[in-house]
Amino acid sequence: MNVLEIKQLTKKFGDYIAVDNLSLSVREGEIFGFLGANGAGKSTTINMVASLLPVTKGEIHILGKNIAKHGRFVKSNIGIVPQELAIYEDMTAYENVQFFAGLYGLRGALLKSRAEEALAFVGLGDKHRSYTKNFSGGMKRRLNIACAIAHRPKLIIMDEPTVGIDPQSRNYILNSVKKLNEMGSTIIYTSHYMEEVEELCTRIAIIDHGKIIAEGTKKQLKAIITNQKNTGIEVRSTDMLQVEKLREIPGVNTAEVDDTLVKISSDAEVNNLNRIIQQLMADGMEIRSVEAHEPNLETVFLTLTGRSLRD
Numbered sequence: 001m002n003v004l005e006i007k008q009l010t011k012k013f014g015d016y017i018a019v020d021n022l023s024l025s026v027r028e029g030e031i032f033g034f035l036g037a038n039g040a041g042k043s044t045t046i047n048m049v050a051s052l053l054p055v056t057k058g059e060i061h062i063l064g065k066n067i068a069k070h071g072r073f074v075k076s077n078i079g080i081v082p083q084e085l086a087i088y089e090d091m092t093a094y095e096n097v098q099f100f101a102g103l104y105g106l107r108g109a110l111l112k113s114r115a116e117e118a119l120a121f122v123g124l125g126d127k128h129r130s131y132t133k134n135f136s137g138g139m140k141r142r143l144n145i146a147c148a149i150a151h152r153p154k155l156i157i158m159d160e161p162t163v164g165i166d167p168q169s170r171n172y173i174l175n176s177v178k179k180l181n182e183m184g185s186t187i188i189y190t191s192h193y194m195e196e197v198e199e200l201c202t203r204i205a206i207i208d209h210g211k212i213i214a215e216g217t218k219k220q221l222k223a224i225i226t227n228q229k230n231t232g233i234e235v236r237s238t239d240m241l242q243v244e245k246l247r248e249i250p251g252v253n254t255a256e257v258d259d260t261l262v263k264i265s266s267d268a269e270v271n272n273l274n275r276i277i278q279q280l281m282a283d284g285m286e287i288r289s290v291e292a293h294e295p296n297l298e299t300v301f302l303t304l305t306g307r308s309l310r311d
Ligand SMILES: Nc1ncnc2c1ncn2[C@@H]1O[C@H](COP(=O)(O)OP(=O)(O)OP(=O)(O)O)[C@@H](O)[C@H]1O
Pocket: 013, 016, 018, 036, 037, 038, 039, 040, 041, 042, 043, 044, 045, 083
C-alpha cells in the first residue's frame, strides 16, 4: 500500500515555480530518502504534505485519503519533524511533547503516557521536567522528534533532523529512525548528509529545480551511472590547484576538491588518467595516492544535478 501518493503537485510563489508537476509515491514500511541541494524544493513539498502550505495544483493522498478533504484523519496519522526547531523554550520538555501530541489529536491519560514514552524513546526520559532553553543543540533536535512521534503516526517526515549537532546525538537520531521504522512507521527523510541517506534509506528520490530527476533503490540509482568511473587522488595540498583545468580534460564529467582529496568522475571508456596526473603536476601538486572508487550516491547526485549536495 502507498502511505503517501503525490500526484502532479505544483507550487508557485508568484511567478516562481518551486515545485513543478511532481509525482511521487512512498510505500508502507519504507525509509524514503528525499535528496536535493539547497532550494531544490524539498521543504516546500514537505510543507504541502503537512498541510502547512496551500497547494497550487495537484493532489496529495495519505493512506489513500486526499489530504484536502480528510484533514483530521491526516493530522492523526502523520508526524512532522520540521527543519526549523519547533519547540518552546519557556516550557519543559514534557510540556512541549504534551502540547504537540495534543495538536495531533491525543487527549487525557493516553496523552500523558505517550508523551512520557516519546521522551524516553529519544533519551530524554530523565529531563522531562527540565526547561528546554538550557538544552544542547542535540537535545533540542531529539525533543523536536519526540514532539512528532508521541501520537505514534504511521508516516513520519523528518526534514534534516541532524543539522548542526554533535556526532553522538546524530547517531542517537539515526538509530531512532531505524527503530521507529522497525516499530511500523514509514519514514521520509531529507538530509544534506549523503552518508546518512546511504545508511538509512531503502529508496531515494532526487529532486532538482522542483522536479524528481531520479528515483529508485540505491542499487538502481548507482546503475544509472555505471558508465562512469571515479578516481580519488590524494595530494599534499590543493592550495594551488586549478580545478577548472581538470574539468576541461576530455572524458572528465565532474572534478571536486574535498580537503586534500581531488575527486574526479570520468566516462568509463575514456583513458585520461595520464592527462589528469599531468595537469595536477603542472599545478605543482605532490601526489600521495591514486585510488579507483565504486560509484556512491554522492557521485550519482553530482552527475545528475551537476552540483554537490552540500554547497
Ligand atoms: N514562502 C516563499 N516565498 C517565495 N519563495 C519561496 C518561499 N519558500 C520557498 N521559496 C523558494 O522556493 C525554492 C525551494 O525552496 P525549499 O525551501 O523548498 O528548498 P529546499 O530543497 O528545502 O532547500 P533547503 O535544503 O535549503 O531547505 C527556493 O528557491 C526558495 O527560495
